[in-house]
Each structure stands twice: as structure tokens, then as C-alpha cells.
């Protein structure tokens with residue numbers, strides 16, 4: 001039972017002492033006050049249970065407070081919290097070997113960081129050093145981080161600041177078919193970055209962008225064009241990695257490509273702050289010309305947790321569960337899409353799913369934010385937490401801990417159906 005600070009007091013402190021932005025993005029009119037979590041469940045301070053289909057933005061990979069991961073953290077806490085990679089300690093090496101075993105050659109060199117932004121920052125630096133070029137291409141709708149550099153890679157205006165980030169990304173996208181996308185990319189090369197590309201960044205399935213997928217072969221063709229011009233290809237697996245897409249351990253494998261660099265975070269630690277960059281020995285050699293140091297990157301506690309996460313993904317077969325339950329969820333959502341005029345699209349793969357809401361199917365105009373907020377609040381009031389995203393905020397995002405079951409899906413489907421129906425009846 002919760003006996004801590006009152007809800008009013010928390011809101012007061014949030015107003016006075018917290019980043020004012022966090023007040024805006026409380027998301028809900030009536031905020032959720034989280035107290036505890038277990039696997040796919042969260043409890044608020046009043047003891048109310050929620051099915052968590054957002055997982056702290058695709059972060060809780062194997063389940064809140066998963067007993068195995070918690071035990072691994074506890075054990076390590078008693079042994080050694082911190083030392084740096086100046087010294088040689090087993091947790092770091094055990095983890096690097098284990099993570100590397102999940103990658104195809106030549107992706108075998110690992111840098112450990114503390115977040116997705118930090119991983120992408122490092123990737124930018126390494127790409128520039130390796131290629132001698134400066135420009136980066138990212139895609140429309142992309143999100144690659146909130147640091148001054150990675151804001152430049154992010155194309156969603158909501159996250160942009162009026163101060164220059166030093167560079168801006170050249171965003172590509174908009175068209176319906178692969179040839180048009182590729183034509184746009186070629187045009188970008190011709191007009192914006194002739195022969196100067198350092199890197200092309202892409203999420204295998206966009207996260208914040210609203211589960212946006214690319215046409216078949218797009219990444220393959222794009223990688224070829226980038227490499228022909230001396231650039232390297234980076235897959236941002238911050239959301240799609242660690243089996244979330246179900247069919248593969250990494251999202252890039254679903255596109256039949258091998259990137260030159262892969263960045264990851266979120267699910268890597270099941271909620272423990274951690275990130276990584278994996279690259280080739282060749283690129284690592286270019287980077288080794290300078291001295292790179294990161295106090296917490298590869299910290300023993302983080303490595304013990306992440307190592308246990310990898311074991312748990314295997315032991316609990318969470319990738320297979322993502323595929324099975326995710327496919328079921330999408331099939332059920334597709335039925336609702338056919339039933340309601342305002343559900344425009346259901347897409348994604350495994351447990352990285354987007355439900356795009358529209359005014360009507362003919363116009364495909366985004367459902368306005370107030371309407372999105374109403375449905376969203378209703379879903380929450382009935383006990384399910386989902387996310388919102390995409391360029392116009394028109395897409396519900398579903399990316400639960402990978403331990404959810406078909407019964408959870410049935411519960412969510414009943415709730416979502418009811419919320420959409422409620423909205424249709426009210427308007």
C-alpha cells in the first residue's frame with residue numbers, strides 16, 4: 001500500500017521545481033500517479049492497476065521489475081556499483097561478448113553509453129571521423145534524440161528549439177512508393193549533400209514518428225546509394241531492437257541489410273539507463289585516433305542488468321512472444337479499422353504498432369488533437385496505458401513489455417473499441 005507523498009503535493013512540486021515541459025507532457029488531463037510495476041502491469045498510488053502498453057516508450061523490454069533481472073541487479077549492487085573501463089572487470093566483458101554474439105559480422109565492436117541520444121551523438125562523431133564528411137541524412141518523422149546534436153537529426157517539430165543545433169538534418173520522405181522515395185533521396189544528394197555525406201540514419205520502423213514503415217527494399221536501395229557516395233549507414237534500434245519486431249532480433253534484419261553502425265538504448269536495460277553503439281573494426285580504428293572516455297558507459301551495474309536482460313529475452317522467448325501476440329493484436333486492430341471511419345491505418349511489426357486516427361478515410365486528414373486526447377484519456381480511465389505520436393500527433397503507439405499475453409490483447413481491444421465508440425457517440 002502506498003503511504004508516500006500526496007498527489008497534490010507531487011503536482012505542486014512538479015509545477016515549482018521540475019522542468020516546466022514535463023507539466024505539458026503529463027499527457028493526461030487527469031495524470032497517472034505511478035507507484036509500482038510488475039511485468040506488464042503498473043499500479044497507481046490508489047492501488048488501481050493499469051495494463052501498460054507503452055512500457056515507458058518501448059523501454060521495459062522483458063517486464064517491469066522482472067524477477068530475474070531484479071535479482072541480477074541486487075546481486076551486483078552488493079558486489080560493486082561502479083568502476084570505469086580504465087580497469088578490467090568481468091561484467092563489462094561478459095556483456096560485450098554476449099551482445100556481440102547477437103550481431104552478424106563485421107558488427108563486433110561495442111561502445112557502451114547511457115542513453116539513445118548519447119549513442120547517436122557518438123555515432124555522428126564516429127561517422128564524421130571515419131568518412132571525413134559532415135552531412136547527415138535522416139528521414140521525415142524520425143526521432144534520434146534530444147541532445148543538441150541529435151535534435152538536428154530529429155524531424156519532428158515538437159522537439160525542435162529555435163536555437164540552431166549546429167546542423168539540420170536533410171529529411172527525406174513523403175511519397176507512397178519505393179521508387180519515389182529513392183528518387184527523393186537522389187534529389188537530396190544532388191541538391192543538398194553532393195559527395196559530402198557522413199551518414200544516413202534510419203529507424204528500421206519509426207517509433208516517435210508513429211510506427212512508420214518503409215516500402216520493401218527502401219533501406220537496401222538507400223544504403224547502396226549512401227555507400228556509393230562515401231557515407232556510412234546507421235540503424236537506430238533504440239526502439240526496434242532486442243526482439244521487439246518479433247520476426248528478428250534487430251529491426252534491420254527485417255530489411256535484409258547490414259548497417260555499418262547500430263545504435264541502441266531503452267530495451268537494452270529493461271528500464272535501467274543504458275545505451276550502446278555497435279560498429280565494425282574498421283570504423284572503430286578510425287575513431288581510436290582520439291581518446292574516448294565515458295564515466296558510466298559500461299558501468300558494472302548496468303552491464304549486469306543488461307546481461308540478465310539478454311538472458312531473459314532468450315529464456316522467456318520474448319521475441320517469439322512479440323511475434324505471436326503482436327500479430328494477433330494487429331489482426332484484431334485491423335478488424336476495428338474496418339469497423340470505424342476514424343481508424344485510418346494499423347501498422348507495424350511485432351510489438352511496435354501504430355494506429356493512425358483520421359477524420360475520415362476519404363480525406364485521411366489527421367484526427368485533431370482534442371479528439372485524440374479524449375480517446376486517449378478514456379482508454380486510460382478504463383485501465384490501459386498507450387502512447388501518442390507521429391508528426392500531427394495522430395497515431396496511437398503500442399509498444400508494451402514483450403511479456404504481454406493474448407488475454408491482455410483481448411482486454412485492450414474491448415477497451416479501445418469502447419473508447420472509439422464512446423467518442424463517435426459523443427461527437
Ligand code: PMP
Nearest residue numbers: 115116117143144145207238265
Ligand atoms: N532514438 C530513438 C529511435 C528513440 O525513440 C529515442 C527516444 N525516444 C532516442 C533515440 C533517444 O533516446 P534517449 O531518450 O534515451 O536519449
